[in-house]
Amino acid sequence: MKNVVVLLLILSGFNTTSQVLRKRTVKLMGSRFDITIVAADSLSAERHIDLVIAEVTRIENLISDWKADSQISLVNKNAGIAPVRVDPEVLALTERALHFSKITDGAFDISFAAMDRIWKFDGSMTKMPSSETIKKSVEKVGYQNIVLDRGNSTIFLKRKGMKIGFGALGEGYATDRCRDMMLAKGIKAGIVNGSGDMSTWGKQPGGRDWAVGITNPLHKDTVFAVVPLRQSAVVTSGSYEKFVVFNGKRYSHIINPSTGYPATGVSSVTVFGPSAETANGFSTSLMVLGKETGLKLIKKYPQYTYIMITDEGQVFSSSSLDMKKYSLLGREK
Template sequence: MKKFFLLISMVLLFSSVRGQESLVAVKKSLSLMGTKFEITVVADNQDLGYIYINEATAEIERIEGIISSWKPNSETSLINKNAGIKPVPVSMELFALLERAIKLSELTSGAFDVSYAAFDRIWNFNGEMTTMPTASEIENTIAKVGYQNIILDKEKQTVFLAKKGMKIGFGALGKGYAADKAKELLVGKGVEGGIINASGDLTTWGTQASGKNWVVGITNPLAKDKVFSWLPVIESSVATSGNYEKYVTFKGERYSHIIDPRTGYPSKGVNSVSIFAKKAELCDALATAVFIMGRDSGIHLINQIDGVEVVVVDNENKVHKSSGIVLDSN
């Protein structure tokens, strides 16, 4: 269920020259949250632009310190260490994030589930995995997965994982949330436009330095140098889940890194899902959920949610979309 890089590549068009009001677009690539971030801001000059980028970077690092399951003293790690033992007091920020995550789990009938992280113990996509998990290993792990067993106490502001061995992780939500928070910070400081791109989970605001809209190019996953459609991203966000960057192969069959938390097995039938919505956090979560739900069920769900659209590429590399998407191949 973890997402890493795009199957549908996002090609961002932006201006790095002075616009009519002597604005410049300043861009910097960084390694944050275990992945690649690109932060672009529109500012009066380069020095000011880099100051803004540094402030956004500090905000992303702050969030990582809360939600990372790899940092031993993070709030998330403390929750996991106390699974089946006791509730853990947390910040209101993390509490609210988990509240939203559980609502998304309910909306997607469990296709999205932050307690999927227990599968990290039996599925590994970093090149070290040499054998398939056994059916009993998967069955035993599924018993430790389930958003219904994440107990939130609003009055005491605590989180309790009801079963020992449970584990939450924000791999399908965290980068989008961090992008949203960095954007919120910069907008609050009066930055006129920009993009926070967290390995393809991105959010935009304002316009390019030239005054033109930000545009995203969706490319064919089998021919990444060819864009099949350009879409404007106006005060909006995009996230993509894809199946080819991280996978393992056993007996000639490829298994994607995106695990269905309801079955314990990698999802099949879809090559990629791109979600368009106001918040990157929502895009991030729904891209994973739709990938797991499959083309028809996923598009049906998105068509019922106001302000959200989807582009799905199936396993035959055919493009499908929600009702509000108009693809421009020019």
């Protein structure tokens, strides 16, 4: 559901420390992961990158809905039949996802995995699906039909044909876990970037902050803003590359799981905060909820800041973000 519209900027500078930076790109969770580690020497950095890969792989094997033997796949196979016992880690992640579903009134929903893919964003669609088809496409979606039993550590999907899947939320969770694991092992700086769900900590060798360049959704070859990251996570959801237009109205590839209709009105949302998992939930939800409802929601959570760009090019951002300093457009609101 998420287009990646952030670019990690590693700025060169004179390194007065003995630290080295190593980066590796791998495919994990079906997506691109860029892992950057700053350590005392190359061998240590590479060894810790290996540990990050192993941790993401462990999480993927637990929660992937396309690996037949994962715990989530077993939950989906038993939809409407019986509860399935899962690890406490999986139960806790599901519980947090359900909390997001509740606070967003279903704009975020992990049972979205069961939705019929009636919308095509490859240029093949020539007309809007009928309202009946759209309604039918989400008939198996509904977080209200997910039952958690903390005492027995089980998940039960009430209706046959239901499915849950974590998607990009799982990537955000994995990056957070890896950041915390590296800090616990004494690695004081690095980045784990799971297809745009990015957890960062510490600084680059030489003392510079990590920074991200945020693509201008109206001109995707240009950068809208460069924002420094300090002990932070950042996630961007965007729709500027995948959309359809019917009767002059632009429909995003990000679908509202409660209605089956594509999100409209917002081109991109970037969310900064302490957790990539939570930032991902917010960025996706704000795309679906739209400007007014979305901004009203995220303003209740001051630990998380945002940059929102509408389809008309209006820019809205948290008051705590100095966008006059970071923006390259000068159109912030």
